[in-house]
Structure formats: structure tokens, C-alpha cells
Amino acid sequence: MQRHFDRDIEDLKDLLLRMGAMVEDAITQSIRALLERDTPLAEEVIGNDSRIDQMELEIDRLTLELIAKMQPAAVDLRFVAAIMKITPELERIADLAQDVCERVIELNREPPLKPMVAIPHLAQDAQTMVRQALDAFVRGDATLARQVIKQDDVVDQQTEQSFRELLTYMLEDPRNISRAIRLTFIGKYFERMADGATNICEMVVYLVEGKMIKHTPVTQNP
Amino acid sequence: MLTAIDMERFNAALAPSAAALESMNAKISVRDFDFFYGSAKVLHGITLDIPDRQVTALIGPSGCGKSTFIRSINRMNDIIPNARAKGTISIDGRAIYSSDTDVVSLRRRVGMVFQKSNPFPKSIYDNIAYGLRIGGMRNRRELNNVVERSLIRAALWDEVKDRLNESAFALSGGQQQRLCIARALAVDPEVLLMDEPASALDPIATTKIEELIWDLKVNYTIVIVTHNMQQAARVSDRTAFFMLGRLVEYADTKTIFMNPKEKMTEDYVTGRFG
Numbered sequence: 001m002q003r004h005f006d007r008d009i010e011d012l013k014d015l016l017l018r019m020g021a022m023v024e025d026a027i028t029q030s031i032r033a034l035l036e037r038d039t040p041l042a043e044e045v046i047g048n049d050s051r052i053d054q055m056e057l058e059i060d061r062l063t064l065e066l067i068a069k070m071q072p073a074a075v076d077l078r079f080v081a082a083i084m085k086i087t088p089e090l091e092r093i094a095d096l097a098q099d100v101c102e103r104v105i106e107l108n109r110e111p112p113l114k115p116m117v118a119i120p121h122l123a124q125d126a127q128t129m130v131r132q133a134l135d136a137f138v139r140g141d142a143t144l145a146r147q148v149i150k151q152d153d154v155v156d157q158q159t160e161q162s163f164r165e166l167l168t169y170m171l172e173d174p175r176n177i178s179r180a181i182r183l184t185f186i187g188k189y190f191e192r193m194a195d196g197a198t199n200i201c202e203m204v205v206y207l208v209e210g211k212m213i214k215h216t217p218v219t220q221n222p
Numbered sequence: 223m224l225t226a227i228d229m230e231r232f233n234a235a236l237a238p239s240a241a242a243l244e245s246m247n248a249k250i251s252v253r254d255f256d257f258f259y260g261s262a263k264v265l266h267g268i269t270l271d272i273p274d275r276q277v278t279a280l281i282g283p284s285g286c287g288k289s290t291f292i293r294s295i296n297r298m299n300d301i302i303p304n305a306r307a308k309g310t311i312s313i314d315g316r317a318i319y320s321s322d323t324d325v326v327s328l329r330r331r332v333g334m335v336f337q338k339s340n341p342f343p344k345s346i347y348d349n350i351a352y353g354l355r356i357g358g359m360r361n362r363r364e365l366n367n368v369v370e371r372s373l374i375r376a377a378l379w380d381e382v383k384d385r386l387n388e389s390a391f392a393l394s395g396g397q398q399q400r401l402c403i404a405r406a407l408a409v410d411p412e413v414l415l416m417d418e419p420a421s422a423l424d425p426i427a428t429t430k431i432e433e434l435i436w437d438l439k440v441n442y443t444i445v446i447v448t449h450n451m452q453q454a455a456r457v458s459d460r461t462a463f464f465m466l467g468r469l470v471e472y473a474d475t476k477t478i479f480m481n482p483k484e485k486m487t488e489d490y491v492t493g494r495f496g
Contacts, residue, residue: 003493071452073479073491210481 005070012062012083013138016090019055020134023090026052026097027130027193031123033101034186035116039108042101052094059087075207082207086137086200093130093196096189103182103189113169113179118162119187125155126190129197136201142208145201149213155194162187249274249413249443250295255309257290259302264290266467267309272460277435277444279458279475281451283495286464288447292415295445296332297325313413330357333406337418339398341390341405346382349390349401350408357409368408375441376404377434396427403434407442414438416446420453432457451491455479463487 026045033042063083066072072080107113129148136145166180166187202214248271257265265287272278280288293299295311297318310317318328330353341349350369351359359365369386373379378400382393390401399419406414416435420428435444435457448454454461454475461478463471463486471478471487482488489495 005493073451073455074482074488076492077480 005066005072005076008062008066008070009076009079012059012066015055015059015062016083016087017134017138019052019059019087019090022048022052022055023094023097024127024131024134026094027123027127030097030100030104031120031127033104034123035120037104037108037112039105042104042108045101046098049094049098052091056087056091059083063087078207078210082137082203085203089196089199093193096193096196100186100189103186107179107182110179113176113183116162116165116183118158118165119183119190122155122158122162122187123190125151125158126194126197129155129194130200133197133200133204136204137207140204140208142205145204145208148201149198152194152198155191159187159191247274248272249313250445251310251312251315253310253312255291255294255307255311257287257294257299258304258306258308260304264467265294268469270462270469270472272443272445274443275439275441276459277439277446277457279454279461280445280447280464281449281454281461281490282464282470283490284449285466287467288462288464289417291464292417292445292447293334295413295415296329296334297323298329298334300325330409331411332413332415333409333411334415334417335399335402335406335419337421339395339402339422341393341398341401344390345387346390346393346401347386350405353405353409372404372408375407375438376400377430377437378404394427396423396430399423399427399431400434403431403438407438411442413443413445416444418447418449421449428453451479463490465490 026048029041029045032038033045063080067080070076129151132144132148135141136148163184166184169176170180199214202212205211205213250272252268252270252272255265255268256263268291280292282288290299294307295313295318299305299307307319311319313328313332317323342352344352347369350372351365354365354368359368370379370383373382378397381397382388382401385392390398393401399422403414403419420431423431432453435446438444439459446454446458458475461473461475462469463478463482463484465486471482471484473483477483478487479491482491
């Protein structure tokens with residue numbers, strides 16, 4: 001039986017996906033702005049962030065309305081809970097893309113440091129994790145969600161590697177320090193995006209299986 | 223941050239283990255219970271334990287057998303011609319369908335409240351004193367005490383203490399229902415069966431009944447049939463979902479409403495049914 005509630009759920013899902021698409025765009029553009037030293041593009045990403053914030057408010061409003069009117073239970077309840085947890089994660093990821101762009105603008109005021117090795121990989125992997133997390137949510141795919149969660153360790157290693165790379169530049173020449181620190185921040189921002197993707201995936205597992213796997217080691221989550 | 227051990231406790235709280243269920247203090251034990259109206263079998267092999275001093279809700283679509291089941295617990299169905307029970311229901315370990323069961327004393331121990339309040343055409347006082355007098359209580363002071371205590375327990379005393387001699391029909395619907403609860407409590411039962419006790423009441427009276435159920439479970443084992451899913455979620459500790467005369471799922475209320483194991487239960491509590 002098709003319920004009125006199903007339509008509301010579809011609407012909410014659509015909104016979250018549109019927000020997700022905007023967040024993915026923000027990440028893609030922040031990476032391009034970084035690699036191509038494109039200040040106007042970075043400024044554009046920063047300017048677009050308020051649209052994502054508005055989207056978050058809209059989703060919050062609809063979700064609360066749904067709880068008040070429909071009093072969801074079982075899988076419906078878990079869906080609404082998942083939406084309420086996933087939306088702020090997406091918003092935070094968008095903020096991180098904005099942070100990347102702010103550092104990019106600062107970096108572009110000076111000559112480039114050196115060709116980057118670790119950060120582009122790290123950025124791509126974080127971006128992929130966010131996209132896959134959203135895919136896992138749309139498809140209700142707990143297996144994919146678990147794969148993404150495992151991927152987080154790889155991103156953590158890449159962050160560490162980029163830090164070591166940047167440290168050598170700082171040791172080489174103190175004039176590199178301010179740029180290297182900005183790039184270290186950028187590495188950390190992408191790493192935090194991957195953490196956000198992991199949190200989203202944990203909620204996908206909760207939505208699908210009713211199991212809360214937050215704060216348990218990956219080895220205990222087959 | 224939660225440790226792995228905390229997580230185990232967290233999950234255990236959501237879904238109690240089989241061991242936890244076994245250690246549960248069962249007031250009412252039902253084993254392979256069938257019920258027939260003539261040749262029609264309306265309950266099929268019901269097996270469950272109803273814990274002492276907790277609220278157990280029975281939910282399910284109309285005709286699923288939940289009312290027949292709740293009426294089996296004080297043998298209210300006995301008066302229906304050609305009705306027949308098979309299997310066992312025990313209260314405190316004693317089978318209530320055995321030939322030596324005194325049905326009158328069973329019904330004193332297992333009180334019942336119905337959907338439509340049914341006060342006697344008597345005064346408020348006499349509605350409650352009635353069962354006590356039948357039980358042989360004559361002493362006026364003793365009667366007064368029990369009437370007052372029962373009305374207090376049913377959260378009605380403050381509203382009626384100055385007009386105990388008025389007709390019970392002068393009370394509002396919600397008050398009449400609480401009067402019936404007071405009447406059931408007067409004979410000091412151990413189990414209270416409630417068959418949709420709030421379905422004919424307005425939201426305020428409903429809230430009062432629900433608050434009352436919360437208070438009463440300190441002293442009584444309560445079984446409630448309700449069509450109001452949110453009411454089951456609010457008032458009960460455990461929930462049993464019935465469907466076509468079978469017990470589909472029986473678990474902690476929070477499990478039933480957050481993460482039921484059976485697809486059928488999920489469809490029912492989310493209103494996807496049919």
C-alpha cells in the first residue's frame with residue numbers, strides 16, 4: 001500500500017540528494033581551485049555555501065514536521081533519524097570545502113610551493129568516499145557503506161603521508177613554513193570530509209540493519 | 223567515547239537476549255494455547271510469558287485474536303457457547319483452565335476493564351463497594367477505606383470525594399472509565415486486563431488513563447489491548463503483535479517500534495499494511 005508518508009519520504013530523500021550533489025560539486029571545485037590555483041573559482045565555492053546551509057534548514061524543517069505529524073516507527077523512524085544525522089554531516093563537509101577554498105586564496109597570493117604529491121590523492125579519495133556514502137544511502141546498501149568505512153583508514157594514512165611530505169619542505173627552508181602549514185590544514189580538511197563520509201555510512205548501516213556501529217572498531221563490524 | 227563493552231550493553235538494551243527473557247519474572251505463562259469458537263480456530267499455538275508488574279500491550283489488526291486472547295486470561299470467553307480452549311495459561315505457575323480452578327476467584331485476581339465504561343446504575347460509592355459486599359465485607363469503616371483507596375489508586379478520588387452518593391452516570395466518560403478501573407482494583411486483583419480502555423475517550427481523558435497505567439504497574443501486572451499504536455508505544459514495556467490468530471512477534475516495546483525482526487510487524491507498525 002502506497003502511503004502519504006512514502007511520498008514525504010521520497011521528497012525528503014530528493015532534497016537530501018540535491019544537497020548531496022551540491023556538496024559534491026563544492027568538493028570537486030575546491031580540488032580544482034587548489035590544483036589549478038583558481039582564485040575566482042575558490043571564491044565561487046565560498047559564495048555558494050549559504051545555499052547549502054539553506055538546504056540544511058529546509059531538510060530540518062521537513063523532518064521535524066514529519067515527526068510531529070506522522071510519528072514514524074520502525075524503518076520509517078530509522079530513516080528520519082538517519083536524515084537528521086546525515087544532513088549536518090553534509091553541511092559540515094561543505095564547510096570544509098569552503099575552508100579549503102579560503103586556504104587556496106591565501107596560497108595563491110604567494111608562488112606555488114612545490115608540485116604536490118600526497119594531497120591530490122587524498123582529496124580524490126575523500127571525494128570518492130563522500131560520493132559512495134551518498135550512493136549507499138540512496139540504494140540502502142549496507143555493504144557499500146561498510147566498504148567506505150574501511151576506506152577511512154587509507155585516507156588517514158594519506159593525511160599522515162602528506163604531513164610528512166610538507167614537513168620536509170618546512171625543514172628545507174623556513175620561508176616554506178606558512179604555505180606548508182596552509183597545505184597541512186587542507187590535508188586535514190579532506191581527511192575530515194572522509195570522516196564525515198564515514199559517519200554517513202554508519203547511519204546507512206543503522207537505517208538498513210537497525211544496528212548502531214558507531215564507535216566500534218572496524219574489525220567488529222563484519 | 224563508548225567502549226566495545228558499552229556497545230554490547232547498548233545493543234542488549236535494545237534487544238534483550240534469550241537468557242534475559244528467560245530470567246524475566248513471568249506472572250502469566252502461556253503455552254501452545256489454541257482457542258476455538260465452534261469449529262473455527264481463532265488462536266493458534268500462542269506461547270508467551272507476561273512479566274510481573276509490567277505493562278504488556280497486545281496489538282494487531284481487527285480480528286487478529288488479541289481480544290479473544292486477553293479474555294482467555296480470566297476465562298471471560300467461557301460464557302460464549304461452543305467456545306473451547308486448548309493448551310495452557312498459568313498464573314503464578316497454576317494452570318487456570320484446569321478443572322479445579324474456581325473461576326470466580328480467578329476473576330477476582332484478574333480484573334478487567336472494557337472499551338466502553340460500564341458502571342452499575344448505582345452511586346459512585348456503591349459501584350466500588352458492590353464487589354466487596356458480595357465478597358462478604360460488611361463493616362462500614364472497612365468499606366469506606368477500600369472505596370477511598372481504590373478511587374485514589376484510580377486517580378479519581380479528588381474529583382468525586384464530595385459526591386460519592388451521586389449516580390455513576392453523572393460522571394464524564396473518562397471519569398466513568400476510571401471508576402470502572404477503581405471498581406476492578408477494589409477487590410485487590412494481581413492482574414489487570416484492559417481491552418481498549420481509552421478508545422472511546424477524548425485526548426485529555428486518554429492521557430489520564432495512560433498516566434494511571436504507568437502508576438498502576440508498580441503494583442499490578444497489566445495487559446492492554448489497543449488499536450492506538452502510539453499508545454502501545456507510550457505505555458507498555460513489552461508488545462505482542464498478533465495477526466490472523468497467531469503471535470507474530472513479541473519483544474520489548476522499543477524493539478517493536480524501532481527495529482522489529484519480522485517484516486509483518488514492520489509493515490503493521492509503519493502502517494504499510496494491506
